[in-house]
Structures are given as C-alpha cells and as structure tokens.
Amino acid sequence: MATFHFDLVSPEKLAFSGEVDQVDIPGVEGDFGVLAGHAPVVAAIRPGILTITTAGRHEKVIVLGGLAEVSEKGLTVLADVATSLAELDRAQFAETISEMEEGLKEHEGSELDHAIARLDHYKSIQQQLNSTAMH
Numbered sequence: 001m002a003t004f005h006f007d008l009v010s011p012e013k014l015a016f017s018g019e020v021d022q023v024d025i026p027g028v029e030g031d032f033g034v035l036a037g038h039a040p041v042v043a044a045i046r047p048g049i050l051t052i053t054t055a056g057r058h059e060k061v062i063v064l065g066g067l068a069e070v071s072e073k074g075l076t077v078l079a080d081v082a083t084s085l086a087e088l089d090r091a092q093f094a095e096t097i098s099e100m101e102e103g104l105k106e107h108e109g110s111e112l113d114h115a116i117a118r119l120d121h122y123k124s125i126q127q128q129l130n131s132t133a134m135h
Contacts, residue, residue, distance in 0.1 A: 002036035005074030006052065008061065010082040015061065022053040023075055025068050034068075034075050041070045045079065047121035049128055060085050062125060090129065097122050 001021045008016040024033045026048025045066045052059040066079035100119045107115045 003054075004034075004036040004038075007074070007076045008050070008052075008063075008079060008082055009076065010066075010079045013082075015079070015082040015084070016052060016059075018054070020052055020054045022051075023077075024051040024053075025077065026050060026063065027068070034070055038070045038075075040072070041068075043068045045077065047118065048125060050077065050079075050082075062088060085129070088129075093122075093126065093129075097126060 003019040003021055006016065006018065006020045006023055007014065022033055022035050024031060025043070026046050028044040028046045031048070032043070045063055045068055047064045048062075050061045050063045052061065062081070062083045062085070063077070063079040064081040066077060068075065068077045097119070100115070100122060104112065104115055104119070
C-alpha cells in the first residue's frame, strides 16, 4: 500500500509526524478517510477520534476540533486539542462531560444549540472509548 506524509499538530505539540497508510478523520460534514493520492481538500474537524493506520497498526487520537488539509505534500491536521488514548485521563473526560451538562442551563438560543452539539460530540467520543473495539 502506498504511504503519504502526515502531521498532526496541536498548539501544545507536534503529536504525530511520519509516513502512514491511511488517516480517518472526524469531519464536521462527516467522517472521511485519506489515502495516498487523495484529492486536495481543506475540511473542518469536529470533536471525535482520529485513526492513524500504519503497517496494519491503528493508533487512535482524540481531537477536539480543528482543520485538515490534504495537499500534494500529504495531510496536515491542525487540531485544537490532540490527545492519544494512552494519555487520556478517562475520569477527567467524564467529569468534563458532567460539567458541560450542568452548564447547559446557562445557555439559550443558538448558543444552547452549539453547546448541545458539542456535548453530543463528547458523549460520542466517550461511547467509542467504552466500546470493546477501543480496548
């Protein structure tokens, strides 16, 4: 399988850089996979789990929004936050969801809609983390 260069960058660090077979990205308009030779595209990322596939091995990284750019140089993801599953504090993540649920009372109108959508994304991540496929 042909490989391509992939960089995953967050404000804190370069989370990943190297040759990969495939990257599956949680896009705002739907999840999508990138393989070598993918057409150029820029897409917004929603909170979710990004999967990096290299030599049959899958590495999962939680991203909390950002941008993905596919170009002739490869794929670059600029993530607001990028946390590998090994680094994730699941108890803290669950606490964040609880705080978000409590905070819904403070919002109204389109702000409430946005807060509910973000909470739904976080709950989706938590559900994926709790599934047997993630262990």
